[in-house]
Amino acid sequence: EAGVTQFPSHSVIEKGQTVTLRCDPISGHDNLYWYxxxxxxxxxxxxxxxxxxxxxxSGMPNNRFLAERTGGTYSTLKVQPAELEDSGxxxxxxxxxxxxxxxxxxHFGNGTRLTVT
Amino acid sequence: xNSVTQMEGPVTLSEEAxxxxxxxxxxxxxxxxxxxxxxxGEGLQLLLKATxxxxxxxxxxxxxxYRKETTSFHLEKGSVQVSDSAVxxxxxxxxxxGSYIPTFGRxxxxxxxx
Numbered sequence: 001e002a003g004v005t006q007f008p009s010h011s012v013i014e015k016g017q018t019v020t021l022r023c024d025p026i027s028g029h030d031n032l033y034w035y036x037x038x039x040x041x042x043x044x045x046x047x048x049x050x051x052x053x054x055x056x057x058s059g060m061p062n063n064r065f066l067a068e069r070t071g072g073t074y075s076t077l078k079v080q081p082a083e084l085e086d087s088g089x090x091x092x093x094x095x096x097x098x099x100x101x102x103x104x105x106x107h108f109g110n111g112t113r114l115t116v117t
Numbered sequence: 118x119n120s121v122t123q124m125e126g127p128v129t130l131s132e133e134a135x136x137x138x139x140x141x142x143x144x145x146x147x148x149x150x151x152x153x154x155x156x157x158g159e160g161l162q163l164l165l166k167a168t169x170x171x172x173x174x175x176x177x178x179x180x181x182x183y184r185k186e187t188t189s190f191h192l193e194k195g196s197v198q199v200s201d202s203a204v205x206x207x208x209x210x211x212x213x214x215g216s217y218i219p220t221f222g223r224x225x226x227x228x229x230x231x
Contacts, residue, residue, distance in 0.1 A: 004160065033219065042121075043206065043221035045163075056218060091160065093219075105218055107152065108160035 002026065004063050006092050006109035014117055018080040021112045023092030025074070030097035032075050033106065034067060038088040049075060050097060082116045119144045119211045123222035126204075130197055130229050138192040138225045140181075140207035148209035150174075150183050150190040155204045155224070164192075164205070187214045 005024045017073035025032050034046040046065070047057035060067070064083070069075040079086055093106035098115050124139040142148065149168045153161040165174030170185035179194045190207060207222040 031217075035221070040223065043225040045218055045220065048218065060135075093161075105163040105166065106153075106161070108153075108162065110158070110160040 004092055004094055004107050004109035006090075006110060006112050009110065010113045010115075012115045012117065013082055015084055016081045018078065019082055019114060021077045021079075021092075021114070022066045023075045023077070023109060025094030026049050026050070026107055028096070029094035029107070030072070030093040031104070032069060033095075034075070034077055035091040035093065036088045037091065037111075043091065046077075079114075082114075084116050087114055087116045119148065119209065119218075121207050121209055121220060121222035122173050123205075123207050123225050125220070125225070127226040127228050130227070132199055132229055132231050133196045134229075136192070136194040136197045136201075136227070138205055138207075138227070140190045140192065140222060142190065142207075142209050144209055144211055146211065148150075148211045150181070150192070151182055151208040151210070151219070152192050153206040154220075155206065155207060157203070161206060186225050197227070197229045199229045199231055202227055 007022045011019050030051050032049040035043045037043045045059040048055045049069045052069050066078045089111040091111045093108045095104040095106050120143045122141050151166045152164040154164045155161045165176040167174040167183035173182045181190050181192045204224045204226050206224045208219050210217050210219045
């Protein structure tokens, strides 16, 4: 089974530019999460999709961040315009949606390291 | 709110030493608890989990017990190896409306020397 894949692995952009991150979850996983980790700090929740629907986006920092998951497959996270504080590692994770979703572990991608200069 | 607190790192040990990484949590209701591990250059992967009080999760020589009375889920291993060097994240899953939100700590870096 292919794992969660994220693209690109690294991105360096200037303040004010736009960047789009992509996540391909494991096939059949309805739950898709985006997280961000700033160096040395906790992994912070951004949002949660169930299929194509945004179930919870309470962690999105502001309206410069836009996430989509068209057709309930891959997801994109766009930052426009990027600011210095957006730098960090963006992780995507997926899990099964089932009667035991509460206990289903997350499968993570390797992350996208975003640097805004 | 729901949160996880981990001990500060890095933790530096010699091979075959005993490991403890402390984790305490704050949660409403009855969360499930997890430890994830991130090896260099990779994404996080599940190490072990426990879904109710007094459950013990174990995997690869690591174990952790869900202690409701102390709201803790400390990770232990009796004899660490160089290959255990990684960042370890404690996490809980709680219910928010119709959604289940996994919440992570800040991670504890483990460095094991030969």
